[in-house]
Amino acid sequence: MAFNLTILGANSAIPIGNRFPTSQIVEFNQHKFMVDCGEGTQLQIRKNKIKLQGLKAIFISHLHGDHYFGIFGLLGTMNLLGRTVPLQIFSPPGLKEIIDLQMKVGNSGYEFDLNFIELNHGQSELIYEDDIVEVSTIPLKHRIPTNGFLFREKPGKRKINKFHIEEYKIPVSQINGIKEGNDFVADNGKIIPNAQITTDPPKAWSYAYCSDTKYSENIIPVIKNVDVLYHEATFLKTELKRAKNTGHSTTAQAAKIAKMAEVGELIVGHYSARYKDLTSHLEETKEIFENSHLAIEGKRFEYP
Numbered sequence: 001m002a003f004n005l006t007i008l009g010a011n012s013a014i015p016i017g018n019r020f021p022t023s024q025i026v027e028f029n030q031h032k033f034m035v036d037c038g039e040g041t042q043l044q045i046r047k048n049k050i051k052l053q054g055l056k057a058i059f060i061s062h063l064h065g066d067h068y069f070g071i072f073g074l075l076g077t078m079n080l081l082g083r084t085v086p087l088q089i090f091s092p093p094g095l096k097e098i099i100d101l102q103m104k105v106g107n108s109g110y111e112f113d114l115n116f117i118e119l120n121h122g123q124s125e126l127i128y129e130d131d132i133v134e135v136s137t138i139p140l141k142h143r144i145p146t147n148g149f150l151f152r153e154k155p156g157k158r159k160i161n162k163f164h165i166e167e168y169k170i171p172v173s174q175i176n177g178i179k180e181g182n183d184f185v186a187d188n189g190k191i192i193p194n195a196q197i198t199t200d201p202p203k204a205w206s207y208a209y210c211s212d213t214k215y216s217e218n219i220i221p222v223i224k225n226v227d228v229l230y231h232e233a234t235f236l237k238t239e240l241k242r243a244k245n246t247g248h249s250t251t252a253q254a255a256k257i258a259k260m261a262e263v264g265e266l267i268v269g270h271y272s273a274r275y276k277d278l279t280s281h282l283e284e285t286k287e288i289f290e291n292s293h294l295a296i297e298g299k300r301f302e303y304p
Helices: 041-047 071-080 095-105 162-167 172-179 217-223 237-246 251-261 279-288
Strands: 003-009 023-028 031-037 055-059 087-091 114-118 126-129 133-140 146-153 206-210 228-232 265-269 292-294 300-303
Touching (some): 003 228, 023 146, 023 206, 071 087, 133 206, 133 217, 217 251
Parallel strands (some): 055 087, 087 114, 206 228, 228 265
Antiparallel strands (some): 023 031
């Protein structure tokens, strides 16, 4: 099992240079999801050679343009490339109406179904599940209803040693149960403990994506002990007042949340266009939470 994260965009409202508005590709064992879809997302997808047709779902945190303006071109490209598989889109209420109007005015449509799931706001809820991963919302505090997303990979089955299958003459009918944690009971009644004939499954990863938000300790119980946390850090710590007034966080606040939640790793992003050099973002974050990284366009974080 593996978890990979590709940064497509990590800037806030105004794109500058090679910095694009927010978008990410989250992959669990080749199950591919998009989180937010800012302007220029499809250009970044093609630049980073990401295959669109395998995309299972899109999660939109809120309806500020820098988090969803790229979805119109993205859907059109997917249609031109021949997608026929339905696509799930999770978002606050309103996005379906916007896309329907765009199609109506443009006299256009798609050859694949769009399944819209409108999200609630205020408490964490399970919104998606397949055989690999579960996704829940993370209620955030911004100027409009905003959710983050918590991805939890489901634990895999234990690995059974082929040598032990032959040694204890384990029938095929019992192998699946042993992989799920059962002991093996031989024909003579002897019990072979599961730990003696199996090994632990690969690590199941967890990832919390916290989009635009004021500093809020309310999210800590939801993201507690996650392996990787992405948290916006729009401003440096000197701009604390501006962060509060605009519904955003500073580097120090993001790092403090990571430390209090005891996460494994912190990635910060959603940088204000005022910052041409991001060195201070990383330095300020590391002062509080050492295992911190910058979200940079094209960067791929891999967790085998």
